[in-house]
Amino acid sequence: MKVLVPVKRVIDYNVKAKVKADGSGVDLANVKMSMNPFDEIAVEEAIRLKEKGVAEEVVVVSIGVKQAAETLRTALAMGADRAILVVAADDVHTDIEPLAVAKILKAVIDEEQPKLVIAGKQAIDNDMNATGQMLAALLGWGQATFASKVEIEGEAAKVTREVDGGLQTIEVKLPAIVTADLRLNEPRYASLPNIMKAKKKPLDEKTAADYGVDVTPRLSVVKTAEPEGRKAGIKVGSVDELVSKLKEAGVV
Amino acid sequence: MAVLLLGEVTNGALSVDATAKAVNALKALGDVTVLCAGSAAKAAGEAAAKIDGVAKVLVAENDLYGHRLAEPTAALLVSLAGDYDHIAAPATTDAKNIMPRVAALLDVMVISDVSKVVDADTFERPVYAGNAIQTVKSSDPKKVMTIRTASFDAAGQGGSASVADQAAAEDPGLSKWVADEVAKSDRPELTSAGRVVSGGRGVGSEENFAIIEKLADKLGAAVGASRAAVDSGFAPNDWQVGQTGKIVAPELYVAIGISGAIQHLAGMKDSKVIVAINKDEEAPIFQIADYGLVGDLFQIVPELTEKL
Numbered sequence: 001m002k003v004l005v006p007v008k009r010v011i012d013y014n015v016k017a018k019v020k021a022d023g024s025g026v027d028l029a030n031v032k033m034s035m036n037p038f039d040e041i042a043v044e045e046a047i048r049l050k051e052k053g054v055a056e057e058v059v060v061v062s063i064g065v066k067q068a069a070e071t072l073r074t075a076l077a078m079g080a081d082r083a084i085l086v087v088a089a090d091d092v093h094t095d096i097e098p099l100a101v102a103k104i105l106k107a108v109i110d111e112e113q114p115k116l117v118i119a120g121k122q123a124i125d126n127d128m129n130a131t132g133q134m135l136a137a138l139l140g141w142g143q144a145t146f147a148s149k150v151e152i153e154g155e156a157a158k159v160t161r162e163v164d165g166g167l168q169t170i171e172v173k174l175p176a177i178v179t180a181d182l183r184l185n186e187p188r189y190a191s192l193p194n195i196m197k198a199k200k201k202p203l204d205e206k207t208a209a210d211y212g213v214d215v216t217p218r219l220s221v222v223k224t225a226e227p228e229g230r231k232a233g234i235k236v237g238s239v240d241e242l243v244s245k246l247k248e249a250g251v252v
Numbered sequence: 253m254a255v256l257l258l259g260e261v262t263n264g265a266l267s268v269d270a271t272a273k274a275v276n277a278l279k280a281l282g283d284v285t286v287l288c289a290g291s292a293a294k295a296a297g298e299a300a301a302k303i304d305g306v307a308k309v310l311v312a313e314n315d316l317y318g319h320r321l322a323e324p325t326a327a328l329l330v331s332l333a334g335d336y337d338h339i340a341a342p343a344t345t346d347a348k349n350i351m352p353r354v355a356a357l358l359d360v361m362v363i364s365d366v367s368k369v370v371d372a373d374t375f376e377r378p379v380y381a382g383n384a385i386q387t388v389k390s391s392d393p394k395k396v397m398t399i400r401t402a403s404f405d406a407a408g409q410g411g412s413a414s415v416a417d418q419a420a421a422e423d424p425g426l427s428k429w430v431a432d433e434v435a436k437s438d439r440p441e442l443t444s445a446g447r448v449v450s451g452g453r454g455v456g457s458e459e460n461f462a463i464i465e466k467l468a469d470k471l472g473a474a475v476g477a478s479r480a481a482v483d484s485g486f487a488p489n490d491w492q493v494g495q496t497g498k499i500v501a502p503e504l505y506v507a508i509g510i511s512g513a514i515q516h517l518a519g520m521k522d523s524k525v526i527v528a529i530n531k532d533e534e535a536p537i538f539q540i541a542d543y544g545l546v547g548d549l550f551q552i553v554p555e556l557t558e559k560l
Contacts, residue, residue, distance in 0.1 A: 011380070026383070102356060125379065127379050130362050140426075169432075219389065235545070235546065245543050
């Protein structure tokens with residue numbers, strides 16, 4: 001079974017995003033970029049399926065700027081076999097919308113014919129939480145989002161999902177899309193020898209035009225602003241003082 | 253202009269709070285029709301009809317919709333889409349699962365987590381874990397969106413919308429339900445609770461979370477957790493408050509042993525009164541807390557529980 005994992009290059013999880021003074025967006029110039037954390041979990045899950053002998057090949061795909069090749073190398077160093085880079089933007093500030101990403105991924109999948117796609121549930125930049133679901137729709141495949149456990153059983157995937165109020169387990173026919181939630185696994189760090197090896201693994205470079213996909217955004221960004229601040233209140237000196245303040249405020 | 257709103261129906265009951273907040277967010281855009289789908293949905297439909305501002309209710313009662321699977325529910329919404337300009341749902345995990353699928357089937361871009369409706373085409377939504385608020389204008393013929401309910405007040409009661417039955421759409425037959433593991437709790441539901449007590453990494457272990465739970469029970473509050481606490485295995489994921497978890501806006505939010513990472517703040521900063529208890533007086537949580545208490549949570553929390 002071939003497993004395909006889409007990965008996105010985003011602002012590093014530990015870097016605080018700063019809004020540009022002109023309101024045109026978040027400043028990404030000279031900012032550390034990394035693999036989207038939920039995508040790392042997806043890559044890890046695919047590699048574990050390979051290690052268990054369930055998957056034969058793990059193919060990683062990234063859509064965005066040329067520099068996303070670095071993100072793909074990280075996935076290859078973790079243990080993916082092969083990478084496809086689809087260049088769809090010149091400027092790091094251009095975010096390709098999930099609908100366009102899903103259309104490009106569909107075209108890649110039509111060629112690659114994987115049996116399972118594992119994606120991160122959400123990118124930490126646009127926070128859309130949409131690509132996996134949109135891809136499933138375009139392919140006419142089933143979807144198991146927000147996964148905390150994935151088991152392949154014959155021609156189906158049994159997936160436990162993180163939902164409001166608890167967990168839901170569903171069975172989805174293969175081929176299918178799974179999106180990874182936080183607790184699915186803990187991604188490994190790539191070792192130095194594996195980072196060296198990854199440099200020799202195949203990385204194909206394509207463009208959005210190769211797949212005939214129009215990436216013009218449907219949502220134009222009118223403005224990007226800092227969220228409204230909230231003022232610091234007071235420090236209290238004791239539990240008694242806290243209780244009396246809460247009583248004054250009428251919340252207990 | 254007409255709006256189709258997917259009501260949040262779980263085991264036959266409508267989540268009135270989430271649905272009423274979404275109604276309030278959307279009613280300026282046109283007549284709101286609420287769709288209640290489930291293996292039992294009549295009672296939910298009747299509850300939806302009473303929400304002020306609802307023009308019409310559609311009840312799709314069918315076993316297909318019993319377990320809130322994305323594919324059949326998305327197919328149902330798509331079958332109804334022709335009559336509506338806006339198709340929306342409160343941003344629950346179910347809706348986040350379903351609505352992007354609906355959008356892609358209609359070849360439009362989904363607009364997730366709308367925190368403000370500017371006009372029929374223009375919406376605000378948080379991005380970058382709440383570090384920025386983006387205003388987006390959609391050029392799509394139909395808008396498919398999820399509503400961040402914590403950003404809106406609930407519409408009142410007193411409506412009397414008409415209720416009609418809605419036939420099921422075709423079954424895509426791609427997935428089936430196996431089991432639900434619902435955390436049994438007498439506590440209020442996190443996203444609609446009036447009070448929330450949350451623990452973070454500082455709580456230290458799953459066992460130690462008992463002191464958080466005791467305070468919550470004393471206050472009749474829901475229990476929340478930071479992503480760090482969930483990541484460390486101290487608390488289940490469905491307790492997670494933050495940009496990648498649940499967004500809450502209670503009257504009282506008590507943050508215990510939570511440093512205040514921006515991704516957590518994005519999930520709770522609309523709370524009316526915020527209390528922070530942390531041993532690190534430099535913790536960012538104190539910059540947004542109304543009342544901060546610096547000290548050892550293992551002494552403070554039991555004392556607070558006793559004195560309330």
